[in-house]
Amino acid sequence: MSDFEAILKAYERSGGDPNFLRSPKVASLVISGNRVLGANQVPGVRIEPEEIEHGVRVKVIVEPGTRLDVPAHLCFGVIPAEGVQEILPEFEIGAGSRAEFIAHCTFPNAVNVRHLMEARIHVGENATMKYGETHYHGEAGGVEVVPKAQVTVDKGGHYSSEFALTTGRVGKLDFDYVVDVAAHGVAELVAKAYGYGNDAISVKETIRLNGEYARGLAKSRIAVRDEATSEVMGATEGNAPFARGHVDCIEVVRDRAVANAIPIVKVRDDRAYVTHEAAIGTVNKKELETLMSRGLDEETAVDVIIRGMLAG
Amino acid sequence: MEFLLKTEDLHLERNGQKILRGVNMGIAPGQVYGLLGRNGSGKSTLAYTLMGCTEYTPDRGRIIFAGQDITTLSITERARLGLTLAWQNPAHFEGLKVKDYLTLGMKDPSLERLEQALSAVALSPSAYLERTVNDALSSGERKRIELAAVYAMRPRLAILDEPDSGIDVLSLDDIARLIRRMAAEGTTVLLITHRDEMVPVADVAALMCEGEILRVGEPQTVREHYARRCRPCEVATLVEAPGGVYERL
Ligand SMILES: Nc1ncnc2c1ncn2[C@@H]1O[C@H](COP(=O)(O)OP(=O)(O)O)[C@@H](O)[C@H]1O
Ligand SMILES: [Mg+2]
Secondary structure, three states: OOHHHHHHHHHHHOOOOOHHHHOOOOOEEEEEOOEEEEEEOEOOEEEEEEEEOOEEEEEEEEOOOOEOOOOEEEEEEOOOOEEEEEEEEEEEEOOOOEEEEEEEEEOOOOOEEEEEEEEEEEEOOOOEEEEEEEEEOOOOOOEEEEEEEEEEEOOOOEEEEEEEEEEOOOOEEEEEEEEEEOOOOEEEEEEEEEEOOOOEEEEEEEEEEOOOOOEEEEEEEEEEOOOOEEEEEEEEEEOOOOOEEEEEEEEEEOOOOEEEEEEEEEEOOOOOEEEEEEEEEOOOHHHHHHHHOOOOOHHHHHHHHHHHHHHO | OOOOEEEEEEEEEEOOEEEEEEEEEEEOOOOEEEEEEOOOOOHHHHHHHHHOOOOOOOOEEEEEEOOEEOOOOOHHHHHHHOEEEEOOOOOOOOOOEHHHHHHHOOOOOOHHHHHHHHHHOOOOHHHHOOOEOOOOOOHHHHHHHHHHHHHHHOOOEEEEEOOOOOOOOOOHHHHHHHHHHHHHOOOEEEEEEOOHHHHHHOOEEEEEEOOEEEEEEOHHHHHHHHHHHOOOOOOOOOEEOOOOOEEOO
């Protein structure tokens, strides 16, 4: 099997549709380890990758005014059991454009894999960027994932991202996104993870609402079982008049797992309004017993409830 | 008579309060058994005890289902024997679709059965199958979905805890129709209610008061007794009967 086929197979296992990566009509980027196996550009979208020692630096430029009808598909993977992968993307989403990115990160055989992502994202005036990232890590728990992003949203821009690591082991996750939002801009961050074994989850979401009427939502849905741990820090700052933000965190804990939530809310303008809710607890007893009264055993019922919470 | 469900002298105390005080009941296979009682008489507690919920293990007595002593079985084990409960105030589930919720308990899931179950509770399948069983549903919609889930499961015994109470619930006629459909498919029904208008649906009725079953018999007779003699259970164990004398019901 070629490297390209191997990574496509892993991509499929992590929930991706490989046809998107083969189609010339779809913007795509395929990276295995530190090698670029495919980069497809479409009108209005430039993808400029450069291989570096342990990974790839890449510029993704969406020209102003571009409307991307089909999402761009990105695939990052490490097939061997060991390795380091550094992805350094720079996204430039031009004014008035609209683009969606669907990324799959797959480390199916990982025993000792480190995946670092340091993204810089600029969403131009009145531009919209949607970014979804789904991970699949295999069952060994030998992955360390460090996704970091610094996002700037210009006036009237809209940035939303959803990060999901809910199938296979998490390993160690250290997620840290910071978004600065200008007037009338919107930022929505969603992070979902399901840890078990001795997985360790850390999620930091920071949204700074710096312009008038900027809006932000920092949402997280985390479940931990066995000896897994999770720590969620959702921070929102209302720094300008009429900025509105909300931090929404739910963590479900089972067995000997430990969960922490630290919502941070700062308001620097008395016309800004920021709220937070955090709920940490075990699976609701009534929900559990309801599913059991339909014949599900306790384990399955817990899983159905957690999967639902992660899907919600 | 061979009962499908029989309880013998069930007692249950919660937080120092005696809630079930020796419940003896027998439900014959195929029967619709109407359990009538004022709020607070212990009906839901009995339902949870029959279903095997945690902290509802009887202090005394036995529960026999289809000839088997199920008093110490788990909820799951009871459900797998064919016993289920439509909860009075059903739980909401974030992220769980109606179609998946209904499918959970079905032995041979099919789209046809899902649609049939929703139609049976007067909900349009096309509008509800893809919805989520979360708190965006009204309490009445949620209760209908609960009944649909129980119907879809084709249990041997369905405990329906107050299917008729609340806002936007099924009409009495629709509940009666649903219960007849369940019975026609071989489900025995324990219908719990505090509304005496519901009683004519039943083949046999029982009156519950203060954690005891005081009267069992013809639905009409029990209904009349309840309507005439039974006051809301505010007056502890004694009820003032017409004529000024205090008597136990
Ligand atoms: N966990 C509990 N601890 C103490 N008392 C309870 C508990 N649950 C219910 N009760 C009391 O038991 C009685 C019966 O309640 P319930 O079974 O809900 O009645 P019904 O369903 O007939 O309205 C009521 O007086 C109620 O307040
Ligand atoms: Mg009740």
